[in-house]
Amino acid sequence: MPVSDYLPFIRPPKARFVTERGEPVWGVMAQFDDTAGAFHAAEKMRDAGFRRWDLHAPFPIHGIEGAMGFKRTILPFLVLGGTFTGVATAVGMQWWISAIDYPLVVQGKPFGAWEPFTMIIFELGVLFSAFASLFIMLALNGLPRWNHPLMRKDRFLAVTDDKFFVVVQANDPSFNPEQTSRFLRDIGASAVELVEDA
């Protein structure tokens, strides 16, 4: 997703294709009506060598990673960073407060004993991981983003109900409005529509 989508003062890249009315072409979307059809279309898109394309679906389709040919996300490693931040916060806070800033004699135990700290270390580790998994997931997905060229299409609103859409962006190296549309029809799309840029 280009940076210019988020920062209005950055000039967007020049459109490769424009419509008859002069609007830049964002891409092409093709509707599929059932899961199996969308899944097999994804396999054909992958084999045809498209790069900037996506399959929009109302639910996560099993095995779609392989059918679309993308790699597993690095999200878990980033979340692990959140876990370590939480653990470090808990260790630092409890140790500094209990052993340095406010040493309190409780049952004659050492001020810096680690055993009583384990509960809060665990809790804060979980808390930070949970925040990390939600917000890093959204960030990697480029969300929140409350407008999108696809959302202007009436047909596309059924994507959260029961329809599937294969979308090819105009900045894909092998994109061509006519050829790509024909290809999408050939692999079984029930409707193909040009998507203008917002």
Next chain:
Amino acid sequence: MTSLHPDQVTAERLTGGRRAEPIGPGLGSDGTLNEDPAIRSPLVLSDRSLHDVTEIVCGYAENAPGRWWLPMFAFTATVATVGVLMITYLIITGVGVWGLNNQVGWAWDITNFVFWIGIGHAGTLISAILCLFKQKWRTAVNRSAEAMTIFAVICAGIFPGIHVGRIWFIWFVFPIPNYNYIWPNFRSPLLWDVFAVSTYATVSLLFWYMGMIPDFATLRDRADRRLRAGSGAAKICIRCPITGIRLLKAPFSADRARAFLYGLFAVGWNGSSRHWHRYEVAYLILAGISTPLVLSVHSIVSFDFATSVLPGWHTTIFPPYFVAGAIFGGFAMVLLLLIPARELFANMKDLLTLRHLENMAKILLVTGTMVGFAYSMEFFIAWYGGNQYELYAFKNRATGPYWWAYWTMISCNVISPQLFWFRRLRTDPRSIWVVALLVTIGMWFERFVIIVTSLHRAFLPGEWQMFFPTPVDILTFVGSCGIFLTLFLLFLRFLPVFPMAEIKAIMPQGDPHGTGHGHDPTIGHGGDFTGGH
């Protein structure tokens, strides 16, 4: 039959091929109670399409609810208001308005806290643990159980807050730098509890919200579609339910409000498969970390008692015993709420089948028996440990002045779930509901027995005192039930009650390899799985 793949049988049943198959004798069944292991019971009934699921679930949030909703909401909101008034009275007067005394310094307040936080554990259990074990039936109940968790934790959070007496000092429990240069004591289980409960509330909220993002997107797109078609333009108009006089007319239509609010919380979700992939990984991580979290939270709640030296509290069995009790009480509350909802909402029986209820009844039986084992083990250790104070504390529980509370607990928690050994009783929603009600009562008494009977007889007979609740005690608890039910009714009215996207993914129509050719490795037929993991 055995040569067929379970998904194939299910698909045939769903498409009508096997609808007439005989089911267990004499059962008023919806066809999901088949005991044949070769047949996987369908998770969604009546041959529903993907669009039907959207229509059913969104219908609850979009259409006017049944005539029962408003009177019930008015009633629970009134009860909730009484609770708020009682809390206000407590704060402006002092904890003396409760029946607490020198000896019994914790009574209904902490009983209510542990009761509600225990109920709050079923949501995360259903969502997280059943998700990790790939139990697909969780989709029928997980959303409402998660909602129930949030509302129960809200009710739980009220009580430790107000029982400190001077609530304006409640910030002392958090490690906040202050002008007195004092810090909380990190060796205290009460402080661990603050962190555990607030972490639990936050993580449960994130989990609940994350699950709802795709469903918010569905509600947003439906409202948007109606607006574009010009059919959703009628302005919101609130009329008096009795006289019909117009009370309020909003300058926007209901669909405009839906498109804005659901759209705001849907954060622009558009169903991209690349997004779904990261979403599923993130959801699995949340499930993975919530599972030890849910176990840790009630363990830490039990440390509030177990790390003291009081007879009846100072036992090592407390953490597992509390966790089992929490799951037990939480499932009972899920059943208590969903069995009536299933009757009151149209088509909910297609998504929440008798099989789902039976599964939960079995969990009640298992956890109820575990709790019963813990009760007997406490007695055994009190005798075997040879500590006379400990043994006295337990004899006093069963035969002392609070014997009625103890035996209420035993009959509700240990005896009543044993009815579920009978198939007829664990497949009938009415008997399940009655047992769930008894269990909820029993679990409240369990906490009362643990807290009050241990406190009212300390080491010296000169310290012995009784606890009697005042009307304020009682009305505060009743009020917390009102707050809980009010929030739950609002949830049923305005939010997606079922996880639509997850239900669609487990339906035969959601199988990318066509119906009848399953690829799910969890059912022992992993060999034909050709997907791209």
